[in-house]
Amino acid sequence: MSSSVTATATQSRERLYLQIYMGITLAVLLLMLLAGVALRAAQGTLINLPPDLFYQAMSLHGTGMVGIAGLAGVSIMWYFLRRYVALTPGIFLANLLLFTLGVVMILGAILLGGFAGGWTFLYPLPASSMGQWNTHAAAAFIGGLLIIGVGFLLFYLDAGRALLARYGSLGRALGLDQLFSGKVDADHPPTVVASTMVLIINILGTLAGAVILVMSLINLYLPAVTIDPLWAKNLIYFFGHVFINATIYMAVIAVYELLPHYTGRPWKLTRPFLAAWAASTLMVMIVYPHHLLMDMVMPAWMLIMGQIISYLSGLPVLLVTAWGTLVQIYRANVNWEAPARFLVLGVFGWSIGVIPAIVDGTMTINKVMHNTLWVPGHFHFYLLLGLLPMVLGFMLHVTRLPDSRIHPLLERGGFWLFSGSAAAFVVMFLYSGLHSIPRRFAEYLPAWVAQAQLSTLFGTLVLLSLAAFFILLLRRLAQVRMQA
Template identity: 55%
Template sequence: MTASELEYATPDTQRTPVVKLYLGIGLLVFAGLMLVGALMRAAQGATTISIGPEVFYQLMTLHGAGMVGTAGLAALAVNWYFLSKYVRLNQKIFLGTLVLSLVAVVMIVGSILIGKFAAGWTFLYPLPATSLGLWSKGAALTFVGGLLLLGVAFLLVYLDMGIAIVRRYGSIARALGLPMLFGREPIDPTHPPAVVASAMVLIVNVAGIAAGAIVLIMTILHLIYPPLAPDALLMKNLIYFFGHVFINATIYSAVIAVYEILPLYARRPWTVSRPFLAAWLAVTLMVLAVYPHHLLMDFAMPSWMAIMGQILSYTSGIPVLVVTAFSGLMLVYRSGIRWDAASSLLVLSLFGWAVGIVPAVIDGMINVNLVMHNTLWVPGHFHFYLLLGLLPMVLGFASYLSANGQQGRTGRVGAMVYAVGATLLCLSFLVSGALSVPRRFAVHEESWQWLGDVGALSGGIVLVGTLMIAVPILLKLPRARLASISESG
């Protein structure tokens, strides 16, 4: 941090309390939803577990909505904590976002477990209003209203972030580094990567959440007054634009932990360069435009959108991914890094993010998509991103924040157990997809059931690894006092 930036840094004692609350709640919810996921895979296997299709789809909705929402909030905590080193953020707004989010969670969970809503976290139109008697209109309205409230909560904290960034840097463009990229200002290697990533997240996720709000309001109006029937293709475009942007922004928020923490372990700075800034600008534009790759099977879509979706599928992950993964490896190489739970998880996240792009690109090929898109290949690729990319970023940050990664042998072994279990789980999904096992099926054919058993076992291993990492964090987190890596080394 430069001298001019020191005045904007907020003391750790003020920055950490609400962040700890976000992380503590997030870790508990992650563990619970992992158990739900393992139960679903077990129900698809040859075991004696049988939960019935109705309960399966309720759990599928709970698992999907819960994991996406919790990941978003946990990554927001990472983003807020590090951004608050460089700009003045309002902790009351940050706490208010958590309170509103918890109210939204109660609405969503209640609509599923009490109202039996089971239309999936993507709430594809007109499914919420077409339940065949399985859930009521009230349950659908509560679920959709919960998602809308969650979006409002995110927008509040993003508004505070945006105002703070503009006050400190003059504009979002300057925070993103555009004047330096295009030669209007000299390259400042001390410009924080966390600020660049935060500017990108603000741009894309405000647009994504706004689209989500529009489609949620349209869904609510249709539920209240069924003759008001919006165009189905428009609704699907808005839903997938929102969903794709939101989960991508979640990953780009969490990667800030890599930028901020790994340099402390390696004792080398992560400097901003023109390729770094160019990569973040490219991915800002690509994340907004790539979503049609979810709609390649919707033949009513304009051809140019399908072509754009396919081309950008090949390229969208490359800019930041190559810069981040390559720079991260160069940062660690021969640095004498101390390997503990935090550093191990953060490096694992680079692997998961880099390798997870491969099945995503394969599915983005139209000829492959024709066969693979409605198979378990798709859960395979996004579990790879989230389980081996996003979640290790969050767990690594939580480990660092709670005790500078010094959790002893339990945390380090937990990171290895987690990595093995997550890899096996992702492979079980990908192999299932390659064998044409369909997704969103509550019951599988006998010849597919062994893959369900492998998935359930792998999910159990992931849960064990997560608990080995999370329990020491939860025990230390309330009283944790953040010190520098060099102090704790």
């Protein structure tokens, strides 16, 4: 009896942690969406945001969105992975606390200290503010990121420990033995495969991030200790590329685990699935030089590798996931409740969003498009229409009770309003990029303003449709309606 009492206590504690994770995710998302709309409205001269505030808001929006995407991804990975291996609830909580502490520091750095150096904190910008912010503000921002990174690192180390305890080696958890030895165990969980890949890449990614963050901190207070800027940029973009990609690789676990619930078909492990995840594990780490195609001093082989791997890196996992999703829904009797809608939207938003990304990873095109709105166009595509719907689908599912049908107006109308306006919003970014409108500009030339205004309209519709779902979710969370 006592063990079942402890089990229930653990369960309700874990449920509480998950609720806090989701509550924070929704609150931060909402604020960051507001900041995003404000940025676009400022570019469209619809509101007056002086350049210093614009770059503060841009830093807030970028950092906040990337961070919360990571936190949401971790909650998805944790929720499903603990079904197969013994994760430590305390570590899950520690990650949340460190995240919150880091966010407070970053908010202080930006809102009180005026830090506006962008989420990429590219050396030596944090240290050369030309009077816009002081050393302590930059240090609070960089220190905040470092603390958030420590939380994530703890989580992945715990996941790695748990996977090793169950499977003996990360290779086996990733399914390498099955891939090469001839027999595929159809019952090996896709969640275990995806989680293993994510922890491998993100342990290395956050460590690289930590190295450059600590070096930047030292440089802030001891300017005589300089850093090679190219080395700094390599570390930052290795970290940044891996981290943001890992958010999708965590979110997609929700598709593997939940879509079968709505289609009635199991998501079985196959050899192409294992091969895809194994291949992407390596490629996602060596593709990052596509962020440095303009840095002519990079070794040529690295840039060439960046271009070639850009065509290959995301594709295997994407293909097996998109294919698997089609197999799930083709002629199936799908129960198209909101979670299923969002999960499927997420897969196809991600798939389509990768195309403009690959286009930009091509040197001859990158030379022209590099700093245009094409770039926010491609990453908003797979974050806003890929990652975010997967996260929403997950939340709508775990807070759903059998009797809780969402009002059809929201379930259908809200869903299509979101899909349509989000697609229009990202297409506007891409279209503006095609017309060489630069990214990260606070002040627009008159010829660019109309596009920003139209974008603001679509962004507002995105915000409104999402807010409706967020309110529904927050109410469910407040009523402790959750299947944990």
